[in-house]
Amino acid sequence: MAHTDSAPTGRHEMSREERKVLAGTLVGTTIEWYDFFIYAQAAAFVLAPLFFAPLSEENAGLAQVVAWASLGISFLFRPLGAVVAGHLGDKYGRKIVLVLTLVGMGAATMLIGLLPTYATIGVWAPIFLVVLRIMQGFSAGGEWGGAALMSVEHAPRNKRGLFGAYPQIGVPLGMLLATSFMFALTSMMSPEDFQAWGWRVPFISSVLLIVVGYLIRKTVDESPVFKEMQLRKKESSAPLGQLFKHNSRQVTLAALIFAANNAAGYLVIAFFASYGANVLGMPRSQTLVASLIGGVGWLVFTMFGGWISDKIGRVRTFQIGYGIIILWAVPMWFLMDTASLPLFALAIVILTLGLGPSYGPQSALYAEMFPARVRYSGVSIGYALGSIIGGAFAPMIAQLLLNETGMSWTIGAYIAGLALVSFVAVSLVPKNIQGIDLHVQEVHQDYVAEHPEAAEILSAAEAAEKRD
Numbered sequence: 053m054a055h056t057d058s059a060p061t062g063r064h065e066m067s068r069e070e071r072k073v074l075a076g077t078l079v080g081t082t083i084e085w086y087d088f089f090i091y092a093q094a095a096a097f098v099l100a101p102l103f104f105a106p107l108s109e110e111n112a113g114l115a116q117v118v119a120w121a122s123l124g125i126s127f128l129f130r131p132l133g134a135v136v137a138g139h140l141g142d143k144y145g146r147k148i149v150l151v152l153t154l155v156g157m158g159a160a161t162m163l164i165g166l167l168p169t170y171a172t173i174g175v176w177a178p179i180f181l182v183v184l185r186i187m188q189g190f191s192a193g194g195e196w197g198g199a200a201l202m203s204v205e206h207a208p209r210n211k212r213g214l215f216g217a218y219p220q221i222g223v224p225l226g227m228l229l230a231t232s233f234m235f236a237l238t239s240m241m242s243p244e245d246f247q248a249w250g251w252r253v254p255f256i257s258s259v260l261l262i263v264v265g266y267l268i269r270k271t272v273d274e275s276p277v278f279k280e281m282q283l284r285k286k287e288s289s290a291p292l293g294q295l296f297k298h299n300s301r302q303v304t305l306a307a308l309i310f311a312a313n314n315a316a317g318y319l320v321i322a323f324f325a326s327y328g329a330n331v332l333g334m335p336r337s338q339t340l341v342a343s344l345i346g347g348v349g350w351l352v353f354t355m356f357g358g359w360i361s362d363k364i365g366r367v368r369t370f371q372i373g374y375g376i377i378i379l380w381a382v383p384m385w386f387l388m389d390t391a392s393l394p395l396f397a398l399a400i401v402i403l404t405l406g407l408g409p410s411y412g413p414q415s416a417l418y419a420e421m422f423p424a425r426v427r428y429s430g431v432s433i434g435y436a437l438g439s440i441i442g443g444a445f446a447p448m449i450a451q452l453l454l455n456e457t458g459m460s461w462t463i464g465a466y467i468a469g470l471a472l473v474s475f476v477a478v479s480l481v482p483k484n485i486q487g488i489d490l491h492v493q494e495v496h497q498d499y500v501a502e503h504p505e506a507a508e509i510l511s512a513a514e515a516a517e518k519r520d
Contacts, residue, residue, distance in 0.1 A: 074218045077199040081222025082229065083262060084154060087161040088192060089230035089321055090254045091185070095119045095447075096326035097234075097336070098251045103178045105170040113455050116330070120448035123322070125182060126189025127444030130436035133190035134197065138295075138429030141198055149198050149428075151266060156191035158262030160184045165255025197432030200415035207416075209487050210362055213369075216415030217358025223411070224350035227321050230254065231347060235340040295426040295433070302421045306434025307441060308477035309370065309417075312470040313410045314442030316377055319467070320346050320400055320407070323447040324388070331454070332391040342393060346400030353408020361413035367483050370417070373410030374475040380406060381471065382464035389460060410474070417478075420485045427490075442470060 099122065100115040101108045108115035133153075141149040164184050170177040199219035207215035233254045241250050295303065320343065328339035361369040380402055387399040415431075422430035450463045 074203060074215065077203045077219040078222055081199045081219045082225040084157045084192060085223050085226025086229045087157050087258050088188060089227050090161065091164065092123055092322035093230055093234045094251050095123045096322045098247050102169045103181050117448055117451050120451055122182060122185060124445040124448055126185040127440050129186045129189040130192055130439055131433055133192065134432035134436035138197060138432040141428035142425065153191045154262060154266060157188055158258055160187035160191065161255050161258045165252040196435050197428050200431055201419060201428055204415050204419040205490060212416035213358040213361035213366060213413045217355050217412040219415055220358065220412050221351050221354050224347045224354060228344060228347040231340055231343050235337060235344065238336055295429045299422060299426060299430055303430060303434045305477050305480060306418055306421060306431065307437035309474055310414065310435055310438030311442035312374060312377060312474035313407060314439050315446040315470050316403060316467050317407055318443040318446045319450060320350065320403065323450050324400060328396060334391050338393045342397040342400055345397040346404055349401040349404035350407055353404050354412040357409035357412025361416065365483060366413040366417040366486055367478055367481055369409045369413050370478040371475060373406045373408065374471045376406030377410065377471040378468050381468035382461050385460040385464050419490060420488055421481065424490060
């Protein structure tokens with residue numbers, strides 16, 4: 053695999069290995085987010101009466117809040133997963149961590165599909181459910197950073213945004229896959245059958261997707277940056293300690309940059325469908341169709357956001373995305389409250405106009421914010437903390453606002469406030485980091501000067517890469 057980071061900025065012919073990398077990151081993130089979103093869809097429709105039955109019988113609204121809380125609790129364990137995966141990824145490589153997180157997420161998802169409900173095992177049902185959600189969160193904490201860096205570190209310098217958008221579109225693709233499955237099931241069976249056993253099918257079937265993702269991922273080469281870092285033997289210097297000692301500002305900015313996108317994204321993923329069906333009285337199938345349409349928009353605009361960030365800059369692309377979210381977060385509820393499917397779907401699609409530009413360039417922006425030795429840890433922990441601030445409890449907060457005020461637009465005010473914070477945070481990122489050398493040439497030169505015996509090995513590797 054060539055060090056495409058230093059490739060010329062002209063026309064680039066994508067290599068076979070680059071295509072494998074993009075396929076591996078895209079398939080893996082799609083599968084893992086499918087697993088995550090299946091839970092979100094189930095939380096929207098069935099988990100409250102099945103796993104929190106006594107509370108559901110006494111107060112259905114509060115039971116739904118608790119169901120959303122069970123969705124959010126896994127996010128609290130994402131930083132731990134990010135710390136562990138980031139440290140292992142910086143020390144042993146991106147590839148092995150990607151495989152481990154994929155298997156961990158898949159196993160937890162399948163077991164949720166087999167879990168007895170409250171009616172069968174009582175209070176142990178919600179306890180086991182929370183434990184498996186924690187396992188999902190731990191696995192997801194290490195997933196995104198590895199996939200993002202695999203794509204960006206393999207990218208030509210002038211196409212990092214585009215390459216980095218591939219793991220990003222795994223989110224809307226995973227949403228489309230999960231929502232399509234739910235739509236098919238709810239259309240083919242009665243509500244009673246779906247609640248009795250149909251909701252389990254998407255969870256159990258995820259084991260087939262895990263096998264496919266594993267087979268694709270294990271064929272992908274380790275990233276060229278990490279190969280170089282392995283040769284330097286720099287990983288032994290405790291990258292996690294260095295991260296918090298020297299890069300705490302970047303971690304904080306990374307978390308704040310992601311917070312609003314993650315919060316608004318989780319409304320698209322789960323809350324809107326629940327709101328349309330449970331509050332507006334729309335048929336469940338219609339709200340799922342609106343979510344599917346929104347997912348398509350999110351996918352298209354995310355790819356566009358990654359691509360355009362290579363042209364106009366990543367900071368500016370983020371600013372445009374968050375500007376749209378700030379302006380649209382409140383008005384969209386007045387369209388939704390018409391309970392008209394076309395207007396409901398239109399409101400979501402316009403929101404994805406902002407979600408795409410504030411998500412597509414994220415992989416490339418984060419990779420350029422951190423030095424190579426702590427890059428995996430930095431992007432993973434920043435992403436995980438951002439998901440706690442943003443999406444972890446966004447559906448729960450939205451439900452609480454709705455329960456307390458009865459006015460849906462207050463949810464929009466909450467999202468607009470978060471978007472303003474993220475807008476300011478991304479504006480503090482230096483614009484001149486775009487296109488920097490991810491291979492940190494000065495470290496390379498220092499290492500070769502200190503270890504002349506490595507110069508021949510590195511030269512031979514570079515010559516072989518140029519021939520590829």
